Amino acid sequence: MQLLIVGASGHGSVVADCAEAMGVYNKIQFIDDRFPTRNKIGQWPVVGTLADIIHFTDERTQVFVAIGNNQVRLKVSKVLLEDYQLDFATLIHPSAIVSPYAKIAPGTLICAQAVINPYASVGEGCIVNTAASIDHDNTIGDYVHVSVGARLAGTVNVGNCSFICINATISNNINVGEGVTVGAGAVVINDVPDNATVVGVPAKLVNTQ
Numbered sequence: 414m415q416l417l418i419v420g421a422s423g424h425g426s427v428v429a430d431c432a433e434a435m436g437v438y439n440k441i442q443f444i445d446d447r448f449p450t451r452n453k454i455g456q457w458p459v460v461g462t463l464a465d466i467i468h469f470t471d472e473r474t475q476v477f478v479a480i481g482n483n484q485v486r487l488k489v490s491k492v493l494l495e496d497y498q499l500d501f502a503t504l505i506h507p508s509a510i511v512s513p514y515a516k517i518a519p520g521t522l523i524c525a526q527a528v529i530n531p532y533a534s535v536g537e538g539c540i541v542n543t544a545a546s547i548d549h550d551n552t553i554g555d556y557v558h559v560s561v562g563a564r565l566a567g568t569v570n571v572g573n574c575s576f577i578c579i580n581a582t583i584s585n586n587i588n589v590g591e592g593v594t595v596g597a598g599a600v601v602i603n604d605v606p607d608n609a610t611v612v613g614v615p616a617k618l619v620n621t622q
Protein backbone atom coordinates (compact mmCIF):
# COMPACT_ATOMS: atom_id res chain seq x y z
CA MET A 414 0.00 0.00 0.00
CA GLN A 415 1.20 3.51 -0.85
CA LEU A 416 0.34 6.81 0.84
CA LEU A 417 0.06 10.13 -0.98
CA ILE A 418 0.01 13.06 1.43
CA VAL A 419 -1.44 16.41 0.35
CA GLY A 420 0.51 19.29 1.92
CA ALA A 421 4.28 19.27 2.46
CA SER A 422 4.39 21.30 5.66
CA GLY A 423 5.55 20.67 9.22
CA HIS A 424 2.18 19.04 9.88
CA GLY A 425 2.75 16.93 6.76
CA SER A 426 5.99 15.61 8.20
CA VAL A 427 4.12 14.56 11.38
CA VAL A 428 1.61 12.75 9.16
CA ALA A 429 4.38 10.98 7.18
CA ASP A 430 6.22 10.05 10.38
CA CYS A 431 3.02 8.54 11.82
CA ALA A 432 2.33 6.63 8.60
CA GLU A 433 5.90 5.30 8.55
CA ALA A 434 5.62 4.19 12.20
CA MET A 435 2.44 2.25 11.34
CA GLY A 436 4.54 0.09 9.01
CA VAL A 437 1.77 -0.53 6.48
CA TYR A 438 2.95 1.73 3.62
CA ASN A 439 5.81 0.74 1.31
CA LYS A 440 5.93 4.19 -0.33
CA ILE A 441 5.12 7.59 1.16
CA GLN A 442 5.19 10.70 -1.01
CA PHE A 443 3.71 14.18 -1.09
CA ILE A 444 1.98 16.54 -3.44
CA ASP A 445 2.04 20.28 -2.80
CA ASP A 446 1.22 23.31 -4.94
CA ARG A 447 4.72 24.67 -4.20
CA PHE A 448 6.19 21.85 -6.37
CA PRO A 449 8.75 21.95 -8.08
CA THR A 450 10.28 24.63 -5.82
CA ARG A 451 9.44 22.33 -2.93
CA ASN A 452 10.54 18.89 -4.06
CA LYS A 453 11.33 17.30 -0.72
CA ILE A 454 10.18 17.42 2.87
CA GLY A 455 12.59 15.71 5.22
CA GLN A 456 13.43 12.44 3.50
CA TRP A 457 10.07 12.22 1.68
CA PRO A 458 9.74 13.35 -1.96
CA VAL A 459 7.25 15.92 -3.23
CA VAL A 460 6.22 14.65 -6.67
CA GLY A 461 3.63 17.08 -8.06
CA THR A 462 0.79 19.52 -7.43
CA LEU A 463 -2.83 18.95 -6.44
CA ALA A 464 -3.94 19.35 -10.06
CA ASP A 465 -1.84 16.27 -10.94
CA ILE A 466 -3.16 14.08 -8.13
CA ILE A 467 -4.81 11.57 -10.41
CA HIS A 468 -1.43 10.68 -11.95
CA PHE A 469 -0.13 9.59 -8.55
CA THR A 470 -3.06 7.49 -7.35
CA ASP A 471 -4.16 3.97 -8.22
CA GLU A 472 -5.96 1.12 -6.43
CA ARG A 473 -2.92 0.61 -4.17
CA THR A 474 -2.80 4.25 -3.04
CA GLN A 475 -4.44 5.86 -0.05
CA VAL A 476 -4.56 9.65 0.27
CA PHE A 477 -4.25 11.84 3.34
CA VAL A 478 -4.84 15.59 3.49
CA ALA A 479 -2.22 17.10 5.83
CA ILE A 480 -3.42 20.71 5.93
CA GLY A 481 -3.61 22.20 9.41
CA ASN A 482 -6.29 24.84 8.70
CA ASN A 483 -9.66 23.14 9.26
CA GLN A 484 -11.56 25.03 6.56
CA VAL A 485 -8.88 24.50 3.91
CA ARG A 486 -8.56 20.81 4.85
CA LEU A 487 -12.35 20.46 4.50
CA LYS A 488 -12.41 22.18 1.09
CA VAL A 489 -9.56 20.14 -0.38
CA SER A 490 -10.87 16.88 1.10
CA LYS A 491 -14.36 17.38 -0.34
CA VAL A 492 -12.93 17.82 -3.85
CA LEU A 493 -10.79 14.68 -3.50
CA LEU A 494 -13.64 12.61 -2.03
CA GLU A 495 -16.51 13.84 -4.20
CA ASP A 496 -14.86 14.62 -7.56
CA TYR A 497 -12.11 11.97 -7.54
CA GLN A 498 -13.55 9.39 -5.09
CA LEU A 499 -10.11 8.74 -3.62
CA ASP A 500 -9.52 6.31 -0.76
CA PHE A 501 -8.69 8.27 2.42
CA ALA A 502 -6.41 6.72 5.03
CA THR A 503 -7.07 6.71 8.77
CA LEU A 504 -3.71 7.19 10.50
CA ILE A 505 -3.22 6.13 14.11
CA HIS A 506 0.26 6.33 15.63
CA PRO A 507 1.29 3.03 17.28
CA SER A 508 1.83 4.83 20.61
CA ALA A 509 -1.73 6.22 20.66
CA ILE A 510 -4.28 4.37 22.79
CA VAL A 511 -7.56 3.99 20.96
CA SER A 512 -10.36 1.97 22.55
CA PRO A 513 -11.78 -0.77 20.34
CA TYR A 514 -15.14 0.76 21.26
CA ALA A 515 -14.24 4.16 19.79
CA LYS A 516 -15.00 5.12 16.18
CA ILE A 517 -12.52 6.99 14.01
CA ALA A 518 -13.60 8.17 10.55
CA PRO A 519 -11.36 8.20 7.44
CA GLY A 520 -9.03 11.13 6.82
CA THR A 521 -8.35 11.48 10.54
CA LEU A 522 -4.92 11.54 12.21
CA ILE A 523 -4.45 10.29 15.77
CA CYS A 524 -0.96 11.42 16.81
CA ALA A 525 1.59 9.92 19.17
CA GLN A 526 0.42 9.37 22.74
CA ALA A 527 -3.13 10.55 22.12
CA VAL A 528 -5.88 8.65 23.95
CA ILE A 529 -9.38 7.98 22.63
CA ASN A 530 -11.59 6.32 25.22
CA PRO A 531 -14.59 3.99 24.74
CA TYR A 532 -17.70 5.10 22.90
CA ALA A 533 -16.06 8.28 21.65
CA SER A 534 -16.51 9.03 17.99
CA VAL A 535 -14.15 11.20 15.96
CA GLY A 536 -15.37 12.44 12.58
CA GLU A 537 -13.83 12.69 9.14
CA GLY A 538 -10.65 14.69 8.50
CA CYS A 539 -9.86 15.43 12.15
CA ILE A 540 -6.49 16.02 13.77
CA VAL A 541 -6.11 14.62 17.29
CA ASN A 542 -2.68 16.01 17.95
CA THR A 543 0.18 14.82 20.15
CA ALA A 544 -0.91 13.62 23.61
CA ALA A 545 -4.44 14.98 23.32
CA SER A 546 -7.14 13.00 25.10
CA ILE A 547 -10.74 12.47 24.11
CA ASP A 548 -12.68 10.75 26.81
CA HIS A 549 -15.65 8.39 26.93
CA ASP A 550 -18.79 9.20 24.95
CA ASN A 551 -17.36 12.26 23.20
CA THR A 552 -18.75 13.14 19.80
CA ILE A 553 -16.24 15.04 17.71
CA GLY A 554 -17.53 16.37 14.37
CA ASP A 555 -15.73 16.52 11.03
CA TYR A 556 -12.55 18.54 10.31
CA VAL A 557 -11.97 19.34 13.98
CA HIS A 558 -8.44 19.93 15.33
CA VAL A 559 -7.87 18.89 18.94
CA SER A 560 -4.41 20.34 19.41
CA VAL A 561 -1.39 19.20 21.36
CA GLY A 562 -2.16 18.16 24.94
CA ALA A 563 -5.81 19.27 24.91
CA ARG A 564 -8.06 17.40 27.35
CA LEU A 565 -11.71 16.65 26.69
CA ALA A 566 -13.58 15.16 29.68
CA GLY A 567 -16.45 12.68 29.35
CA THR A 568 -19.49 13.29 27.14
CA VAL A 569 -18.21 16.39 25.36
CA ASN A 570 -19.62 17.26 21.92
CA VAL A 571 -17.55 19.32 19.49
CA GLY A 572 -19.06 20.64 16.24
CA ASN A 573 -17.54 20.53 12.77
CA CYS A 574 -14.41 22.57 11.99
CA SER A 575 -13.73 23.63 15.58
CA PHE A 576 -10.18 24.23 16.80
CA ILE A 577 -9.41 23.21 20.38
CA CYS A 578 -6.01 24.84 20.88
CA ILE A 579 -2.94 23.56 22.65
CA ASN A 580 -3.46 22.51 26.29
CA ALA A 581 -7.12 23.55 26.43
CA THR A 582 -9.39 21.64 28.81
CA ILE A 583 -13.10 21.01 28.32
CA SER A 584 -15.12 19.87 31.30
CA ASN A 585 -17.75 17.08 31.31
CA ASN A 586 -21.04 17.27 29.41
CA ILE A 587 -20.12 20.44 27.48
CA ASN A 588 -21.36 21.23 23.98
CA VAL A 589 -18.92 23.13 21.80
CA GLY A 590 -20.50 24.43 18.59
CA GLU A 591 -19.26 24.42 14.99
CA GLY A 592 -16.41 26.66 13.87
CA VAL A 593 -15.43 27.41 17.46
CA THR A 594 -11.90 28.30 18.62
CA VAL A 595 -11.02 27.39 22.20
CA GLY A 596 -7.79 29.29 22.97
CA ALA A 597 -4.55 27.80 24.23
CA GLY A 598 -4.80 26.81 27.90
CA ALA A 599 -8.49 27.71 28.22
CA VAL A 600 -10.71 25.83 30.67
CA VAL A 601 -14.21 25.49 29.24
CA ILE A 602 -16.98 25.02 31.82
CA ASN A 603 -19.97 26.32 29.82
CA ASP A 604 -21.38 25.47 26.40
CA VAL A 605 -19.84 27.46 23.52
CA PRO A 606 -22.02 28.77 20.65
CA ASP A 607 -21.19 28.25 16.96
CA ASN A 608 -18.31 30.35 15.54
CA ALA A 609 -17.31 31.76 18.94
CA THR A 610 -13.76 32.17 20.24
CA VAL A 611 -13.30 31.58 23.95
CA VAL A 612 -10.11 32.06 25.97
CA GLY A 613 -8.95 32.02 29.57
CA VAL A 614 -9.73 30.27 32.84
CA PRO A 615 -12.65 29.93 33.03
CA ALA A 616 -13.10 30.41 29.28
CA LYS A 617 -14.95 33.55 28.20
CA LEU A 618 -16.06 34.84 24.80
CA VAL A 619 -13.55 37.10 23.09
CA ASN A 620 -13.94 39.26 20.00
CA THR A 621 -11.14 38.40 17.57
CA GLN A 622 -12.40 40.55 14.61
Ligand SMILES: CC(=O)SCCNC(=O)CCNC(=O)[C@H](O)C(C)(C)COP(=O)(O)OP(=O)(O)OC[C@H]1O[C@@H](n2cnc3c(N)ncnc32)[C@H](O)[C@@H]1OP(=O)(O)O
Nearest residue numbers: 542560561577578579594595596597598612613619620621
Ligand atom coordinates in the same frame (compact mmCIF):
# COMPACT_ATOMS: atom_id res chain seq x y z
C1 LIG B 1 1.96 21.18 16.56
C2 LIG B 1 1.24 22.49 16.59
O1 LIG B 1 1.83 23.53 16.48
S1 LIG B 1 -0.47 22.44 16.72
C3 LIG B 1 -1.01 24.13 16.82
C4 LIG B 1 -0.81 24.74 18.21
N1 LIG B 1 -1.31 26.10 18.22
C5 LIG B 1 -2.44 26.45 18.84
O2 LIG B 1 -3.06 25.66 19.51
C6 LIG B 1 -2.87 27.89 18.61
C7 LIG B 1 -3.01 28.65 19.91
N2 LIG B 1 -3.52 29.97 19.59
C8 LIG B 1 -4.29 30.72 20.39
O3 LIG B 1 -4.62 30.36 21.53
C9 LIG B 1 -4.71 32.07 19.79
O4 LIG B 1 -4.39 33.09 20.71
C10 LIG B 1 -6.20 32.11 19.37
C11 LIG B 1 -6.33 31.18 18.16
C12 LIG B 1 -7.15 31.66 20.48
C13 LIG B 1 -6.65 33.53 19.03
O5 LIG B 1 -5.82 34.07 18.07
P1 LIG B 1 -6.26 35.46 17.37
O6 LIG B 1 -7.57 35.28 16.67
O7 LIG B 1 -5.09 35.92 16.56
O8 LIG B 1 -6.58 36.42 18.58
P2 LIG B 1 -5.71 37.64 19.17
O9 LIG B 1 -4.28 37.26 19.30
O10 LIG B 1 -6.09 38.84 18.36
O11 LIG B 1 -6.32 37.79 20.64
C14 LIG B 1 -7.56 38.36 20.91
C15 LIG B 1 -7.62 38.63 22.40
O12 LIG B 1 -7.67 37.36 23.11
C16 LIG B 1 -6.53 37.23 23.99
N3 LIG B 1 -6.07 35.84 23.85
C17 LIG B 1 -5.76 35.19 22.70
N4 LIG B 1 -5.42 33.92 22.97
C18 LIG B 1 -5.51 33.76 24.30
C19 LIG B 1 -5.30 32.66 25.15
N5 LIG B 1 -4.95 31.46 24.66
N6 LIG B 1 -5.51 32.82 26.46
C20 LIG B 1 -5.88 34.04 26.96
N7 LIG B 1 -6.10 35.13 26.19
C21 LIG B 1 -5.92 34.99 24.88
C22 LIG B 1 -5.51 38.24 23.45
O13 LIG B 1 -4.63 38.65 24.47
C23 LIG B 1 -6.41 39.35 22.94
O14 LIG B 1 -6.87 40.07 24.08
P3 LIG B 1 -7.07 41.68 24.00
O15 LIG B 1 -8.13 41.91 22.95
O16 LIG B 1 -7.50 42.04 25.40
O17 LIG B 1 -5.74 42.23 23.59
